[in-house]
Amino acid sequence: MTALIAVPLLLPVFAATASLLFRRRRRAIGAAISIAATALLLCTNVALVMQAMRGEVIAYSLGDWPAPYGIVLVLDRLAALMLILTAVLALAVIVHAVLTGLDRKGWHFHPLFHFQLLGVNGAFLTGDLFNLFVFFEVLLIASYGLLLHGQGARRLTAGVQYVIVNLVGSTIFLIALGMLYGVTGTLNMADVLVRAGDLPVGDQGLFRAAGLLLLTVFALKAALLPLHLWLPRAYAGAAPTVAALFAIMTKVGAYAIVRTGPLVIGAQAGAYMLPAALGTMLLGFAGLLAARHLRPMAAYALIGSTATLLAAIALFEPRALAAGLYYLPHTTLSAALLFLLADLVVRWRCVEGDAIVPTPEYPGQRWLGVLFLTAGVALAGLPPLSGFIGKLLILEASLASVWAPFIWTLILGTSLVAVVAFARAGSTLFWKRDLTPATAGTGVRPNFRESAPAVFLIVCLVALTLAAGPVTSYMEATSEQVFDVGAYVKAVLVPLEDG
Known part of the structure; x- marks a missing residue:
């Protein structure tokens, strides 16, 4: 094996x-x-x-x-x-x-x-x-x-x-x-x-x-x-x-x-990483709020959510690392989900480009709206999806750190910013209507099978939420193993010792 x-x-x-x-x-x-x-x-x-x-x-x-x-x-x-x-x-x-x-x-x-x-x-x-x-x-x-x-x-x-x-x-x-x-x-x-x-x-x-x-x-x-x-x-x-x-x-x-x-x-790297991670978090979610196109919006969402992960890692402590590791698959899958949805919106609607603007109604718009809402809930870290659990674990693990007030303020504040950004973008894209007649041939006739990979990622996020107990236990064991450097050295160098 x-x-x-x-x-x-x-x-x-x-x-x-x-x-x-x-x-x-x-x-x-x-x-x-x-x-x-x-x-x-x-x-x-x-x-x-x-x-x-x-x-x-x-x-x-x-x-x-x-x-x-x-x-x-x-x-x-x-x-x-x-x-x-x-x-x-x-x-x-x-x-x-x-x-x-x-x-x-x-x-x-x-x-x-x-x-x-x-x-x-x-x-x-x-x-x-x-x-x-x-x-x-x-x-x-x-x-x-x-x-x-x-x-x-x-x-x-x-x-x-x-x-x-x-x-x-x-x-x-x-x-x-x-x-x-x-x-x-x-x-x-x-x-x-x-x-x-x-x-x-x-x-x-x-x-x-x-x-x-x-x-x-x-x-x-x-x-x-x-x-x-x-x-x-x-x-x-x-x-x-x-x-x-x-x-x-x-x-x-x-x-x-x-x-x-x-x-x-060495753990001293946390002194450099943590301020940078908090600054990146603020910048990423500010960019998310300021974005006027879907692809930059998804890119800044990825920056902000990755910075949340890096803030947990920068504490260089087993409990915080376990919390960050639980959040890691969530931020990866939810950011990828938003990029896939951006592609579907650009393909299906009857307006060229990925600008966040009202459009004439098109087939599949409501279905994309539901998927976009799910992606927004995931990336903002709202319940009931795994992002909420991951952020809660990170907040709890940071209580012993002197940086706890800054971590709490930025994680909670940027979550609110993300809610506002996704609510504004979602309402513009899927609720507001441009009454101008659609230009013939500018949209691709929707094939709902194209949304299957996005649905698959949502199912993975739901599974990560439902299995939060076993997954958290795995992440805690993973964190302990990462810091058990003696076991790592023994496993890698033992063939040399045996020779």
């Missing part, structure tokens, strides 16, 4: 290759392969979650080369959580792309989609910082192509800015890795922790500086203030379906902070 850990890396490679063979002829077969591979990935990740629930940290050495010399994949509760979340999101996105025909606007959508999954899954499984950099580059290269999918001047401009920002981030990442390797002689995360305790006094400052550079890179990936400026333009410029998949990319940054925090960065 240990070799099953490699499947989330191998399956996307095979799926990308197979779908590429059918890109010009029999494209339906290529799409079917892509959907089937994503569904199989979800089943595999369910099995990995069940394996991780035993409470053991499982290391798999590729080629039987022991850590820290060989490439090692590490599965624990946190990695399994991120894998299954990625697979759930990916299944909704790929089905939506096929149903709406987005995958037919370019030859290479399916291969890029699966290479994106390869990079994301690899980042969650790797136990080595250099391989984390490699998988970051894989997912970024795939995301460059996906961002430009469908073409257009707006996407090209956003894509160039996105590439430049991430190239700068990659450069800083390499500098941090060079500094770490220079002082420790290793980049295996478990081995870095072991060797950090024996560093001479003169190297400890350099080690801490390298950790802060890593934190800067991961904060850039998570769109943390002041490194957030790339996200609204990039996500609003991409196809909404692609932006829905990109909702997991900010969580890759959050995951990297959680993973490397106890091992490399």
